[in-house]
Amino acid sequence: MSTYTLTVNVNSDDVLRLKQAGYKLCIAKRVNGKYDVVWSGADFLVKNTFKWDSEFQVFGSQTFEGGLQVSADTEEQDIKFGETCTLDQYGRMRPAHGSADPKSGVLHVENNYRLMHIGVNAKLGKSWSPIYLSEQPFYTGKVDLTPVEKVMIWFDSKSATGTMLVDAITDCLELDFTGNTAPQTVLYASDPNTPGKGGWQRAEQIVLSSTYHINTDTFSFEPPSVSLLAKLTDIINSQKDVQLSKVSVSALVEFHEPGAAQTFAQFALEHQPDGVRTWEFTHSGHIVESKLKAQKDQEDDLAVRFLQDAYLGVLYSFQDSKYKRLSFDIHGRTSLPTPNVVPDPRSSGELRVIYSTRSQAAEAARGINALTGNGLSYAAAVHSDDKEWVRVLLSLTFPSGNVDQDRRSIVDPLATALFGGGEYFSLPPLFPNLPNYVIDAVQWNAN
Structure with missing residues (x-):
């Protein structure tokens, strides 16, 4: 199942004025060729991330009145594309039946009761709402019922979640996710003179706000005021002044357990580190x-280390992190590897890793040696005398000179491997016995 991600950034200088004026950040999802219910209308921060899959429920309601909250008067039943829920002669919404058909894009309700408004819920994050x-x-x-992957966002002082x-x-903006699951990011800035009267910016371009006409399901564009246009232009120019990093890192991880890959991908998307x-x-x-x-732009090797550390930190915190293999590839390098800084001996050291059997120690030694690469x-x-422990000498090929950073850069990948459950590391060591203890167990070289 695809996951869709929308990040709505709000210009920091506008947050206080918008909140003082009572505005909420609203999002609606398109169903049956229109937007007619607020999917979420809530408080907001400078950065607001919405995530959803194609998960739906259907229900019946006896009342539709614009401006009021949607209220389900029947059971709310989970349903997949292609399936049918039946509203029986007693007014009960029965569980879905029939064969699911994800490609159909249509939900079916068989009404055997009498006049009834039919509604759809969708899951946003972890919460269901109409x-x-x-x-x-x-x-x-x-x-x-035909939901599509288009959403509309705006700021509103009157609406809340579930408002018809x-x-x-x-001043709204429509975003199209049909046929494209790539995350999208937009920024909102309010008119300097009128909070809530604002405009949008996406991919360093100003996007004209629209007015959505519910009765005709049409959009009309709104030209921004001169002051708002100048403000959005200043924001874009300030972003261009920040040099963006060109180097990228691709990672591949293969898990043991069925379903772990999908769960990790979702977990990682929900835990994007700062600076990435x-x-x-x-x-x-x-x-x-x-x-x-x-x-931010930084020297290639520093960018690679930062991204690898960010990735490993998320992989570390994932509960089902046992994997078969993990690899990184570097792309877009624009500079040669950093010339060696005079090595600081405090960034190199020796680690003793103890296992319960000789075979485990031998496998771990092979796996640790295979980690060498990318600096x-x-x-x-x-160890020749005691076959149940492994002696590891660890160091950086291109030290930065920052001792704490260099130590973390060399230890984190090793700790991830030792406790990752991948090839060569089917069982964790007896010592150190936790990933966070590895860095403290290293005997770092003296000055």
């Missing part, structure tokens, strides 16, 4: 592939 309620009640017979739309929606501009995850079978880019150096060997 996205549609038919304005006219349906008589008995079959009702087709009645008036034209001004591109954070894309796709999954197929047991494998998750990722593309990462840093927000990381590991030399591991089973």
